[in-house]
Amino acid sequence: MYIHKKNVFLDEIETTADIELPHDPLDRVIGQENVIELVKIAAKQRRNLLLVGPPGIGKSLIAQALSFHLTPPNEHITAVHNPERPERPFIEVKTKEEIENEIEDKRRAEGEYLSPEKVPDAIAERLGFKCVHCGSYNSAYQNICSQCGGDKFSHIQARRKHLGDLLGMFEMNGGSDNIPQDRVTTTRVVNDKEEVIIYERAGGSEIKVLDQRSLEERRKMVENKPRHVIIPLERKNFIQATGASETELLGDVRHDPYGGHYDLGTQPYERIVPGAIHEAHEGVLFIDEIIHIASLQRYILSAMQEKSFPIVGRNPQSAGSSVKVENVPCDFIFIAACNIVDLKYILPPLRSRIQGEGYEILMNTIMTADEKNAGKLAQFAAQEINLDGKIPHATSPAVQILIKEAENRAFLIDEVKNAYTLRLRDLAGVIKMAGDLAVMDESNFINKKHMSQAVNNAISIEEQILKRYKNFEKAFAEDSYSSHSFKQKHSPYPNENIDRSYL
Ligand SMILES: Nc1ncnc2c1ncn2[C@@H]1O[C@H](COP(=O)(O)OP(=O)(O)O)[C@@H](O)[C@H]1O
Numbered sequence: 001m002y003i004h005k006k007n008v009f010l011d012e013i014e015t016t017a018d019i020e021l022p023h024d025p026l027d028r029v030i031g032q033e034n035v036i037e038l039v040k041i042a043a044k045q046r047r048n049l050l051l052v053g054p055p056g057i058g059k060s061l062i063a064q065a066l067s068f069h070l071t072p073p074n075e076h077i078t079a080v081h082n083p084e085r086p087e088r089p090f091i092e093v094k095t096k097e098e099i100e101n102e103i104e105d106k107r108r109a110e111g112e113y114l115s116p117e118k119v120p121d122a123i124a125e126r127l128g129f130k131c132v133h134c135g136s137y138n139s140a141y142q143n144i145c146s147q148c149g150g151d152k153f154s155h156i157q158a159r160r161k162h163l164g165d166l167l168g169m170f171e172m173n174g175g176s177d178n179i180p181q182d183r184v185t186t187t188r189v190v191n192d193k194e195e196v197i198i199y200e201r202a203g204g205s206e207i208k209v210l211d212q213r214s215l216e217e218r219r220k221m222v223e224n225k226p227r228h229v230i231i232p233l234e235r236k237n238f239i240q241a242t243g244a245s246e247t248e249l250l251g252d253v254r255h256d257p258y259g260g261h262y263d264l265g266t267q268p269y270e271r272i273v274p275g276a277i278h279e280a281h282e283g284v285l286f287i288d289e290i291i292h293i294a295s296l297q298r299y300i301l302s303a304m305q306e307k308s309f310p311i312v313g314r315n316p317q318s319a320g321s322s323v324k325v326e327n328v329p330c331d332f333i334f335i336a337a338c339n340i341v342d343l344k345y346i347l348p349p350l351r352s353r354i355q356g357e358g359y360e361i362l363m364n365t366i367m368t369a370d371e372k373n374a375g376k377l378a379q380f381a382a383q384e385i386n387l388d389g390k391i392p393h394a395t396s397p398a399v400q401i402l403i404k405e406a407e408n409r410a411f412l413i414d415e416v417k418n419a420y421t422l423r424l425r426d427l428a429g430v431i432k433m434a435g436d437l438a439v440m441d442e443s444n445f446i447n448k449k450h451m452s453q454a455v456n457n458a459i460s461i462e463e464q465i466l467k468r469y470k471n472f473e474k475a476f477a478e479d480s481y482s483s484h485s486f487k488q489k490h491s492p493y494p495n496e497n498i499d500r501s502y503l
């Protein structure tokens with residue numbers, strides 16, 4: 001076993017298999033330490049976040065990791081039938097505690113199970129658990145006592161015949177001579193009040209007891225209005241709404257071809273579909289590339305202000321369009337991500353909302369090239385290999401190549417020396433490619449050779465273009481003309497000078 005260390009030192013590991021990964025998903029985010037500090041505050045204080053930076057540097061990773069730091073949802077949301085106006089169902093919010101009490105009530109409504117020794121003798125006898133002759137207990141399904149051989153019911157029968165029901169408090173269910181009896185209804189006095197109590201045979205060795213409370217629970221359950229759970233207590237607390245449509249984001253009411261007709265159709269309360277904003281209640285609503293939902297931003301703003309948002313049928317042609325549910329809770333932590341160039345497309349009031357109750361964060365694109373951060377990159381490699389699941393671990397020399405490449409990329413892309421790139425999605429691609437090469441090689445580890453080859457192969461299409469065409473202008477020109485037009489525009493020779501003698 002490895003001792004968990006905060007820092008990984010390259011000269012202390014032979015392969016990435018020697019690196020113990022942190023349990024906290026936020027500690028798996030590399031090179032964004034200052035960002036993570038704010039993210040931890042946001043999780044604790046339920047603040048909003050705007051994460052700004054180029055693709056592949058961990059914006060989505062952070063948003064998801066934040067949700068691990070939230071307490072689990074505590075509310076359960078149900079749409080309840082409104083008998084007076086079915087197209088205006090009610091919303092009912094219950095806490096975890098109320099749900100648990102309800103489960104307890106339900107359990108109670110099913111009655112309590114007791115062993116025959118725990119009920120009054122007369123009842124155990126009447127239900128056939130106790131022998132009237134010798135007083136021993138045995139299965140209620142045997143009419144003859146297995147202890148003394150006596151008929152367990154003859155005594156009672158005889159007594160009934162001659163004296164009527166001496167015990168008085170018993171009332172037979174079914175035919176009066178229907179013996180053995182499987183149910184006894186009687187009364188008992190609790191706090192000076194007389195209440196009904198029912199004892200039922202539950203199999204050969206147990207008695208079910210239904211007291212006043214359980215009988216009331218049963219009555220309540222029958223009276224209960226029809227309802228439909230829209231947001232269950234057990235749910236994810238991270239909801240991705242990237243590129244969501246209006247109905248996906250805000251919810252909808254499904255169409256019913258029978259228009260919710262009482263006998264044929266599905267009632268409106270059953271056709272309510274929550275939106276992502278509702279599913280994110282008590283959790284995180286994450287929207288990557290926020291500009292892709294440009295026109296929906298104002299709804300998000302309104303949801304954030306009200307912490308509730310109605311669900312309506314959004315298709316005017318549908319029978320759902322007449323349905324509206326008010327006050328559906330949606331108290332979420334909003335996390336949006338975008339690139340710097342897209343900042344201007346975020347609705348200003350939405351931004352000021354985030355600023356007012358949260359943090360706008362510019363992500364780091366590089367980190368200093370030092371021993372500690374090299375160790376972080378090794379940890380990153382271990383994480384990616386672990387996540388991929390199909391590739392072997394990397395040797396220390398292979399990781400060294402990856403680190404060199406990270407330094408190279410920081411210079412190429414961000415033009416900073418002595419730094420490592422944090423555009424890690426691309427680097428993850430290199431690791432996976434190296435892993436695939438190792439697999440094809442039937443090697444137990446990604447070694448130096450695999451990593452070098454992957455670095456060489458994993459160059460972006462832009463780099464490939466530059467290699468071939470030297471500059472982008474030339475590449476664009478050659479790419480966008482057909483051979484004919486190209487010849488006309490760029491050929492230094494007039495058409496007639498072209499040798500077509502082969503025709
Ligand atoms: N800072 C980071 N630390 C660790 N892994 C990262 C980091 N940034 C990116 N990655 C890796 O790259 C993948 C893509 O990152 P992602 O969070 O989707 O980037 P973004 O949302 O900024 O485009 C992640 O799933 C993770 O495997």
Ligand SMILES: [Mg+2]
Pocket residue numbers: 056059060061288337
């Ligand atoms: Mg992303």
